[in-house]
Amino acid sequence: MKQHFITRFLVFFFSSILIIPSVLAQSAIKTTLVSGPGRDRSEGPAMVCDGEFATKWCVDSPRQMPYTIVLDAGQATSVVEYGLVTGDDTSSYTDRNPVAWRLSGSNDKETWTTLDDQKNNRAMPDEDFQECRFKPQSKGSYRYYRFEFFRVKGGTRIQLSEIFLYNTVQTPVETTFVSGSGSGSKEAQPQSRFGARTIQEGPEMVADGFLFSKWCIDEPSQMPYNVILDAGQPTPISEYRFYTGDDTHSYPERNPITWRVSGSNDKQNWTTLDEQKGNRRLRDENEQEYRFKPAQTGSFRYYRFDFIQMIAGTRLQLSEIKLFK
Numbered sequence: 001m002k003q004h005f006i007t008r009f010l011v012f013f014f015s016s017i018l019i020i021p022s023v024l025a026q027s028a029i030k031t032t033l034v035s036g037p038g039r040d041r042s043e044g045p046a047m048v049c050d051g052e053f054a055t056k057w058c059v060d061s062p063r064q065m066p067y068t069i070v071l072d073a074g075q076a077t078s079v080v081e082y083g084l085v086t087g088d089d090t091s092s093y094t095d096r097n098p099v100a101w102r103l104s105g106s107n108d109k110e111t112w113t114t115l116d117d118q119k120n121n122r123a124m125p126d127e128d129f130q131e132c133r134f135k136p137q138s139k140g141s142y143r144y145y146r147f148e149f150f151r152v153k154g155g156t157r158i159q160l161s162e163i164f165l166y167n168t169v170q171t172p173v174e175t176t177f178v179s180g181s182g183s184g185s186k187e188a189q190p191q192s193r194f195g196a197r198t199i200q201e202g203p204e205m206v207a208d209g210f211l212f213s214k215w216c217i218d219e220p221s222q223m224p225y226n227v228i229l230d231a232g233q234p235t236p237i238s239e240y241r242f243y244t245g246d247d248t249h250s251y252p253e254r255n256p257i258t259w260r261v262s263g264s265n266d267k268q269n270w271t272t273l274d275e276q277k278g279n280r281r282l283r284d285e286n287e288q289e290y291r292f293k294p295a296q297t298g299s300f301r302y303y304r305f306d307f308i309q310m311i312a313g314t315r316l317q318l319s320e321i322k323l324f325k
């Protein structure tokens with residue numbers, strides 16, 4: 001068992017190559033910039049549709065407000081969801097997220113139909129490289145999409161690293177638990193007025209649909225910890241989400257920072273879909289959702305998550321892992 005563990009660890013290290021994040025969502029419509037305010041070069045408006053999270057549109061020009069970006073979808077397309085992605089330093093400059101905007105569609109760039117109107121939407125997080133998705137109130141088939149940003153959280157500077165348009169809605173994948181590290185062991189709770197209580201904190205808790213139940217394991221001999229989920233049939237995923245535990249605010253060191261996601265159709269041959277090393281995006285907050293796009297995709301029935309390192313120590317906890325098409 002120990003040898004198996006060491007072998008897996010070595011395989012991980014020797015096979016680890018730097019994966020350049022391929023951040024363009026699989027289902028995003030390819031768009032080009034028609035017009036928008038800002039510089040031509042490094043932080044210009046074209047940066048919202050270059051497919052790279054690393055490049056952003058950043059402008060502070062109050063006279064040009066509302067900041068208006070027009071994108072060309074190439075052909076008439078119905079947008080059922082759109083995504084705004086925060087910048088590379090939004091966690092340091094939290095005022096730059098838009099809070100009021102309007103989305104309109106057109107086929108001639110003259111007559112515009114309002115599709116969505118957000119007056120004070122603070123859903124975008126104060127975090128770097130985070131995509132926030134919105135469903136427009138109206139739909140229709142349009143070639144051109146216009147975003148008018150009326151207001152940001154504070155001041156007049158806006159920044160976005162990408163704007164994604166989608167013609168398919170992101171749907172959750174129903175999964176069932178296959179196997180995982182930990183025995184479903186019980187953690188004895190202190191004596192309370194309810195009597196001695198035990199709580200199940202086995203790996204199956206990440207797939208029970210509840211945030212108040214969690215997988216919590218501290219068994220160094222079993223590291224890296226893994227959990228396998230069954231999507232029922234071969235299913236490509238565009239996103240996976242981790243949800244922190246019910247007391248992560250008190251125990252932030254339990255958040256994973258290095259992990260690998262793999263897919264398989266026979267539970268024997270695994271294809272690496274994503275590797276994250278030293279990723280500290282999960283924060284010291286309880287039951288919070290964090291979204292990740294796998295670097296690779298493929299149609300797999302089984303998805304395996306290997307947790308290689310936490311912020312500190314050997315205890316891992318997550319309340320849910322969810323997959324999305």
Ligand SMILES: [Ca+2]
Nearest residue numbers: 047052055161
């Ligand atoms: Ca970009």
